[in-house]
Amino acid sequence: MPRLLSVATAILLVGCAASGPHGLSPLADQGQISAAEAAPLAEMAAEAHWNDPFPPFKVMGNIYYVGTTGVSSWLITTPQGHILLDGALPQTPPQIIANIQALGFDIRDVKYLLNSHAHFDHAGGLAALKQATGATLVASAADRAVLESGRVGYGPTANISVPAVRVDRIIGNGDKLSLGGVTLTAHLTPGHTPGCTSWSMDVRGDDGRLHQAFFHCSTTTGGQALAPESYPGMIADYRATFAYMRNVKADIFLANHANFFGLADKRARQIAGDPDAFVNADALGDFNAQSERDFNAELAKQTAAAGH
Numbered sequence: 001m002p003r004l005l006s007v008a009t010a011i012l013l014v015g016c017a018a019s020g021p022h023g024l025s026p027l028a029d030q031g032q033i034s035a036a037e038a039a040p041l042a043e044m045a046a047e048a049h050w051n052d053p054f055p056p057f058k059v060m061g062n063i064y065y066v067g068t069t070g071v072s073s074w075l076i077t078t079p080q081g082h083i084l085l086d087g088a089l090p091q092t093p094p095q096i097i098a099n100i101q102a103l104g105f106d107i108r109d110v111k112y113l114l115n116s117h118a119h120f121d122h123a124g125g126l127a128a129l130k131q132a133t134g135a136t137l138v139a140s141a142a143d144r145a146v147l148e149s150g151r152v153g154y155g156p157t158a159n160i161s162v163p164a165v166r167v168d169r170i171i172g173n174g175d176k177l178s179l180g181g182v183t184l185t186a187h188l189t190p191g192h193t194p195g196c197t198s199w200s201m202d203v204r205g206d207d208g209r210l211h212q213a214f215f216h217c218s219t220t221t222g223g224q225a226l227a228p229e230s231y232p233g234m235i236a237d238y239r240a241t242f243a244y245m246r247n248v249k250a251d252i253f254l255a256n257h258a259n260f261f262g263l264a265d266k267r268a269r270q271i272a273g274d275p276d277a278f279v280n281a282d283a284l285g286d287f288n289a290q291s292e293r294d295f296n297a298e299l300a301k302q303t304a305a306a307g308h
């Protein structure tokens with residue numbers, strides 16, 4: 001009965017399309033993206049003024065800041081199109097798009113979208129930005145399921161869902177992404193999320209000197225449970241990342257929350273005339289060491305509280 005068989009096949013295919021390739025909910029449509037953009041900010045984002053606007057600017061060379069007062073988004077330009085790292089909150093894309101335009105670039109020239117990690121404040125805007133750009137979304141395997149479902153499912157952001165977005169290409173540790181003569185290297189730095197991804201690249205200042213920029217994913221605990229750990233292997237991941245980071249050298253330390261790298265202060269110094277306001281060979285190592293101390297203190301506190 002070929003006819004019946006084909007009906008059964010059609011039903012199977014429809015079922016597949018509706019649930020996505022990994023059995024997750026469907027990806028966000030225009031209605032969901034618009035609703036998320038118009039929705040009130042999540043409480044922690046509102047309290048910290050994460051979505052307040054910040055004037056976009058050139059950090060150095062082809063690296064531009066297009067994020068908000070609290071949450072970063074980075075535009076890396078090339079003659080063959082651009083790379084955009086992080087989509088910030090679901091409410092942020094209109095600001096990011098306006099910032100890119102204010103700098104004289106076209107959002108439609110963005111060819112790659114990258115994500116530091118799949119939390120609502122860095123991945124929430126990716127679905128809207130993907131729609132605005134048609135860019136290829138590159139992310140780690142371990143954060144893919146959260147990006148494609150829009151939900152973390154545990155921790156302080158468990159009840160926050162954001163527009164789900166398709167991951168087009170998976171990157172691993174040390175993988176390189178090249179466009180228009182610019183190469184970014186992925187560093188898997190898990191712990192904060194299982195697939196937390198940092199990126200590095202060379203950048204040349206106006207004086208011709210070459211620098212190494214590092215876009216740090218995050219090694220804060222961010223209110224997440226460590227005892228018991230929020231996901232299997234979380235503590236080991238943090239420890240491996242702290243050890244890995246001790247060997248990374250970069251003299252431009254950038255991160256996905258403005259307070260992690262002193263955005264306002266450094267930008268003020270740059271405006272005052274210091275072209276190397278963002279250059280500091282110690283900043284990345286200092287951040288890693290402080291982050292490790294904070295992690296150990298938080299782990300000890302939570303372990304004691306759990307009665308172990």
Ligand SMILES: [Zn+2]
Nearest residue numbers: 119192218222
């Ligand atoms: Zn986070």
